[in-house]
Each structure stands twice: as C-alpha cells, then as structure tokens.
Amino acid sequence: MAGGSREPGRTVTSKVISVLEAFESAPGSLSLAEISVRSGTPISTTHRLVAELASFGVLERTSSGRYQVGIRLWELAQKAGRQLREAARPRVQDLAAITNQSVLISVRQGRDSLLIERAHGDRQAARMSKVGSRLPLHASAAGKVLLAFEAEWIKRAYLAEPLQRLTRETHVDRELLERELTLAAQDGYAQSLEEVRAGASAIAVPVFHLGHIAASLSIVTEAFRVSQLKKYLPALRATAAVIEETTRHLPRDALLGAGNDSPPSAAE
Amino acid sequence: MAGGSREPGRTVTSKVISVLEAFESAPGSLSLAEISVRSGTPISTTHRLVAELASFGVLERTSSGRYQVGIRLWELAQKAGRQLREAARPRVQDLAAITNQSVLISVRQGRDSLLIERAHGDRQAARMSKVGSRLPLHASAAGKVLLAFEAEWIKRAYLAEPLQRLTRETHVDRELLERELTLAAQDGYAQSLEEVRAGASAIAVPVFHLGHIAASLSIVTEAFRVSQLKKYLPALRATAAVIEETTRHLPRDALLGAGNDSPPSAAE
DNA sequence: GGGTGGCTCCCACTGAGCGGAATGATCATA
DNA sequence: TATGATCATTCCGCTCAGTGGGAGCCACCC
8 A cells, every 4th residue: 555644744845855954963974764764754755855866966875875965065055145254254264363263253043053154273272163063042152142132032032942051051041141141232242151162162242234233253262261251352353343344335135144033023 | 727737757856956056147146036937947836945945944035035045055065075175175275375376176076177165365366266166177277187087988978078168268179188188197287278267377286085086276376377387386286185185084985976977887 | 097027825636756565785693 | 594684776556745827916117
C-alpha cells in the first residue's frame, strides 16, 4: 500500500528547506539517513529531494556517498547582506589589527545575533565563533546592544520568553537585563563578562543606519576587568562611525532585511 | 478552468531554485513580476513560492514590496567551502598588503571559474570582480590555470564548446589556447593580458590538494607587460604553498565538491 | 474618471509527490 | 561462508499539494 501516513500541510518547499537546515548543526557531511532523521522527512522522500538538490549543485556528494552543502548554494546566497559585509570588512580588519583582539560585526535575526564578519588580532584568543553563527541576544555584548536600541515592543517580547543560560555568568534575570539594556541604550555600549563562554569577555557598540540600529560592532578578549574593556570604546566608536558613513547613502533595505518581526499590530 | 497549460516534468524543487537563480543577474531587488519572468514561472505560482520562501527568511520583502535574497539563505550556505575560504583568507590578505595589488582565489565550477575570496592593495585597480562572481575559464589567468591542471578529458570537453569573447584581446582560438594550457601546466603559471577587461591583466598559479588542482591564486593589476606580471610569481607561489600546507590535512571532499563533472564514461 | 500595471486571492482539476516495501550494496561479526 | 545490521536505491499505485487562469483590488498616472 502506498501514500499511507503522509503528514498533510507540509509543502515541498518547506521540506527542501528542512533538508538544508539539517546541515546547520551537522559536522561537515551527512548520510542520507541522517538527513532524513534531522529533517523529519521519510527516507525515500529525502532521497528524491537530496538527489535533485545535488543535481543542481546546491548539495554535493562526497566520494564516500555522503552529502554536504554545495558551493552553488553559497553562490546563490552571496547577494544577501553584501553591502553591509563589504562595508564592514576592511574596517573590522583594521580594528583587529590595531587592537590585536578579535573584532566581530553582528546583526539581529529574530531572537539571535548573527555573526556577519569577524577578524582576529595576533593573540589567538576567542577564535571560537564562526561567521554565520548565532547567539541568543541576552548573552553576548553584541546581542545586548542589538536589543537595547530596538523598539520597546521588541525588547519586551524578547524578555517575555525564557532566557537560556550559557555559562554560570549568563544574566538570565529579567529585571537585571532590563536595567542593563536601559543603561546600554543610555551609555551607547554594552558588555558581556564571561556570559557566553568562560574566559571570554566582550564590549560592543551600535552601528546605526538612517536612525535605526543596523548592526553591532564588538571586541572579544580574554580580559575580565571592565576597565580593560572600556579602553577599547573610542576605537570601537570610531570604527562604527566609519561604517555608518560608508553605508549612509544606501537605501534602508539594502543593508539587512526589513525585519521579519511582526509589529505589535492588533490581536491579543 | 484550472490546471490548463501546466508544463509537466517540472518539479517544485526546480522551481524554487529557478526563483533563487532569478536574483543572480538581478540588480539588488526584484518585483514579483520580474521574478516570474526571469524564472519562467507563472505569476500565481511564483507568488506562492516567493511568499513561502519569504516566510522562512530565505527571501526578504523590502519596504517597497520587492523581494531580495535573505540572510537566512546566506546563513544556510555558510558551511559550503568554508575550509578553503578560511584557510585562504588571511594569506590572500597578506599577499594583497605586500604586493599592493588585488589578489583573488578561485575554484572551477563547471565551465567557469568562481571567485571565492579576494583582497585589495591600496591601489584601487581592478576592484570589479565580486566574491561569488563567475568568469569563463579561457579568459582569466585563474581560469587558465584551473583548466591547465585538470584531466585531459576536461580540457578537451571545455575547448569543444564555443569560446566567448570578452574583450578584443580574449583568446578564442582553440589551437592557441591549447598551446597556452600546455605551457601553463609546464611552467606552473598562466597569465591574461586584458583578456577579461581592458586595462586589467593578471597572473595566476595553481593551489594543489592531495595531488589534484583545488584552486587558483591570482594577482590582478593594471600592468600590461609580461615582465611586470612575472615579478609576482615568487610571492604567489609562496602564498600558494602556505595555503596548500594549511589544507593538507583536510579530506579531499572538505575543500570543494567532488566535481559535478561527468567522467568520460562509456557512451559516445 | 478611466486606464494601466502589478499584487493577491480563489478554486476546481490533476499529475507530481508520496512513502511503505522490496531490492541491492557494503561492511562487520560469528 | 553465513548471518545480520545499516544504509542507499528503486518501484508503484494512491491522493492531495500544487497548479495557473481569471477576477478583484489597490496605487499611481494621465
């Protein structure tokens, strides 16, 4: 018998995306069975989809028969956020060279900060985070800045959900965070003291575009004293200003998505 | 009447990819109608697909109602070719700083060279090419190297197809190119004298991985004398050697796709 | 006001997609 | 060599997700 327990309401498009998403948390390559499990799609269906995606180069087949994300997908994705990435890249690198520390630029994506570009100083501290990686907004300095300068309803919505603890130091107390965000908005910077990973602290400043927060520029170091972090503020602000200047002429949407956030609206 | 002139054999997956491909040759954002035309999909179908892709963040809606590639897609694609990109990036930058010229690293993708990473010197010559852009193999220095060190049947297959002319200088003569490739394989480098764009010349060397050509490292300058180009050879080769060393321990497939090329096989 | 062009929604038809099961390939263990 | 386990591939008849022309709508312009 065929066509038995099909889950209705599942579109092909959503399955294709599930398959691609399966690779996000994957170590390099995946077998067909692994993709099937991770994407929650029956094997034969997965097989068909994966085969077609591979024929387009969106996925690639390794010599051992496993699958990995193909360069074709990377190529199709290059246009996304290019303006910000290209504007930020040289400045991020310069700042890393000058300070000899790791410099990151992130944007907000829903409830996460998304790492867009990074550069390292000589000291190989904190080389953990990879371009494209996510972190909950309340943990990193960058995330706090991204949230602090957002509209009130976004802050409120964020704090309403449970706050994940990443280290012993992660702030998961709503009141404390709320005060921290207010302070960050007031002072124009935020910090994170081992709240993401033990041994790594950071300080971040906002990058604005047309009066709205567009990104966050941060320095990650092994330092743990606030005074040590604050000495980077002038350099961070100067770099942020340069990036703002470079992107000033761009239209609002050219930087990053007009936000998937549903506005307060009516309902509820 | 419904379901009239549907083109059969067209899978949803292929339509989704067509929609994404529509943005490749697009200037920033596209309207629904434009996507429909470029992807060859009826408007109402396009509308449905595009809406779903946008709901996943794979596409984004601009404030004016147009669509652009979303960062979510960029994020999903980050894993592709990461090893090579990350290994090459600092070296490409160093080389650009030392030589004060534009340095590019490319891989072969079918009949094109695909620009993976680039860095510029102070002289802002040749800042045209964007990361992710393609060029036919016979035009650029990088492309010639990528072809010269490939298997015989790939070279033959490439030269069998018509060769596009990009400038007055582009070599489109089969015999000439064949000799050039042999020479490149022999000497370990290739050059391109204004064959891609008037006023820009380049010299390229191969980057090997486990005995097979993996990428091509090139310098683009406004120079037009062969002697001026050749003086970059030692630096290029040294950088290529460093990249080879950094990637030596990686498995074959970790670098770039086990090749979409169909081997000679039987038929014909 | 009326025309134009682009976006959204609707709805009845139908073949693309489905997925359980059978088959084949590969490897490890007895 | 047999046995068993794991994973990839192919098969095939059922059915609902996808389809796309058309109608309605909105924004803009002459």
